[in-house]
Amino acid sequence: MRAFLRQAVRTTAPFGVLAFWVGMVTAARGYPTEYDWRYITMSSLVYAERNPDGFLWARAGIALCGLAGLSWTAGLLRSGAPLVAQRSFGIRTLGLGYLCMTLCAVLPERLSPIPRAHEWLALAAFVGICAGTVLVTFPAVAHGAPLRSLRAGERRLYAATLVGIALSPILLAALAQAYVARELPALPWVNLAWRARGVPVYLSFAFWEWVTCAVLSVYMTILSLSVHAQSQPRLSARP
Numbered sequence: 001m002r003a004f005l006r007q008a009v010r011t012t013a014p015f016g017v018l019a020f021w022v023g024m025v026t027a028a029r030g031y032p033t034e035y036d037w038r039y040i041t042m043s044s045l046v047y048a049e050r051n052p053d054g055f056l057w058a059r060a061g062i063a064l065c066g067l068a069g070l071s072w073t074a075g076l077l078r079s080g081a082p083l084v085a086q087r088s089f090g091i092r093t094l095g096l097g098y099l100c101m102t103l104c105a106v107l108p109e110r111l112s113p114i115p116r117a118h119e120w121l122a123l124a125a126f127v128g129i130c131a132g133t134v135l136v137t138f139p140a141v142a143h144g145a146p147l148r149s150l151r152a153g154e155r156r157l158y159a160a161t162l163v164g165i166a167l168s169p170i171l172l173a174a175l176a177q178a179y180v181a182r183e184l185p186a187l188p189w190v191n192l193a194w195r196a197r198g199v200p201v202y203l204s205f206a207f208w209e210w211v212t213c214a215v216l217s218v219y220m221t222i223l224s225l226s227v228h229a230q231s232q233p234r235l236s237a238r239p
Helices: 002-029 055-079 088-106 117-142 152-183 192-197 205-237
Strands: none
Touching: 002 055, 002 205, 055 088, 088 117, 117 152, 117 205, 152 205
């Protein structure tokens, strides 16, 4: 039974990533007009008034991803492994991000007493998942078995490089938005009109939003397997 639970902890995060993308792709296929992910933001898929035939798929994918992430982080914290305990703050931050992600998907908008609650929950989920990924990735890579032959400074540099790659789409999105606001203030919010005008895709917030999701999906899948592998010997030694 314990072996089954350990295996479940290992696979819940990748399952959540898969559920997210299945939900989003299916929602995009049900979009009432052409959906070009480079110029249409993710939020267009999750609201009933914008995507009446596909929004439930998007919300289901987000909710399942959030629940899977919560299950993964809770399972790690319950394991009591020393390597997990050393990263408990990062894992808890990830769990908080996943909780906000789940609430953002399942809470009815009309019943929320807080104005723009869904937007605040989405922002909190994004910040929590990004910050948690950084806090867990750095020690997981720096102390991982593949890098033990390197010196401590080299391991930290390698880990910092991987963290920088994970955060680079966010930085590029911010730079693109700053450029648009300064140099192209007459442009409306990103939409298909940008494509018709020939606006470069690298200036589109939607493009970087999806790239960020893709990068974080890859990182979360690898990270979940890496953390599990590092704590597995200690878990197996427990009676």
